[in-house]
Amino acid sequence: MVNPELLRRPQIVVTPHTASAGEATRDRMCQLALDNVLAVLGGGEALTPVK
Numbered sequence: 001m002v003n004p005e006l007l008r009r010p011q012i013v014v015t016p017h018t019a020s021a022g023e024a025t026r027d028r029m030c031q032l033a034l035d036n037v038l039a040v041l042g043g044g045e046a047l048t049p050v051k
Contacts, residue, residue: 006012020026036046 002014007014020029032048036048040046
């Protein structure tokens with residue numbers, strides 16, 4: 001939810017988050033998730049752990 005005060009300010013431009021919407025980026029995100037799963041199932045550490 002966007003703070004209504006931000007929407008009233010002429011200096012603020014609100015846009016949807018679309019940076020990861022490209023096919024290449026989504027493919028890379030999927031590959032990274034798979035690489036993490038395989039690393040953990042193989043007994044190793046996650047490549048990009050969430051802490």
